[in-house]
Amino acid sequence: MSVRHHRRPLFASAVLVAAAGLALTACGPENSDSAGGSAASAPATAAVTPSPAGGPASGAPSAGAPGAGTASHPAAQKPSGASPSGGTRPGAGSAGSAADHPCDIQNLAIQATARAGAPNQWVIEVRNTGASACSLSSSPGVDLGNSTSPDQSKNIKPVLASGTSRFPVPAGQKAYAVIDLDPSGATTGTVPGINEINVLVDQDGTNMPLANTRNFPLDSGARVLNPKMGLYRSSVADAVTSMAAAPK
Template identity: 80%
Template sequence: MESLTVQATARSGAAHQWVIEVRNTGASACSLSSTPSVDLGDSAARDQSRNIKPVLASGTSRFPVPAGKSAYAVIDLDPSGATTGTAPGINEINVLVDQDGTNMPLANTRNFPLPSGARVLDPKLGLYRATVAEAVASMTAAPK
């Protein structure tokens, strides 16, 4: 994991969508599982077993990431745009990257705060792709 950096940021101009960027800072190529392991929860909760997992786009192949390049996955927290019926108390995205089939330990999970009032309802997560636009298309194709 030391040759990877992970960031999750709100996608500009797209309500409820976040971009997960995994950058290979190493000197050689690596491969990632088809998607990051992602869940959404309350950072203050002792019990994380009730965290919400997004519906995943279909695909199982690993995603190659050349040295110095990034892979992108996009999550839509609330694809329907609902303002009611959303999950209360969700304030972070938790991301675990699986590099080269190593089944990374949970201690390598990265946590990213969501803004106050973030709405989460039936989230969808796309596959890793080489560009944000391709990652958005993958997320959009995830089942409802």
């Protein structure tokens, strides 16, 4: 009987020790949090704070960082005319290339004729007979005078439509400019003795000297008063529209 009374307290002590161990295990994490325990026990997350300026959030990956959404942010577009490989697509920039190559007078066919249905208007036509595109000044150099006068310094120059860009002319194509000798249609007060129209198809003196001026006789009785002229265009209709826009 004495042995039984000796073991019972040991069994009870074992139970008490086990219970205490369980209690300590259950309270461990809570006590660790409250005491500012090791960060390794918490998930490794980074706080993301929105940028006040509307830019990328602080703490977020930058656009160039590995893993950032670069596929959803395409590169800036290339200028018009550029191919994906960085070259120039076929046909792009042809006007610019022509502008770099002024037309050679030897590769031009030039004529000036009265415009049908508009007796006071004349059409200057320039055809590029060369093998490649070239360019002319924005409008031809034109003056009106008397072919027999020794003094051509008083020749009349038309008022021009505004514009300074050189006009490209593809190989085999034409450029047109229209001049109205008497826009008001006046029959009195016109300048007497005008019988010739003088045309320098490229009035940029560095590309074409005055010696390349072409002279075309005007119809007898041509009336000239405050003439005006448009810019080169690829059709007569467009050249008329440009001429109409010239100031009076």
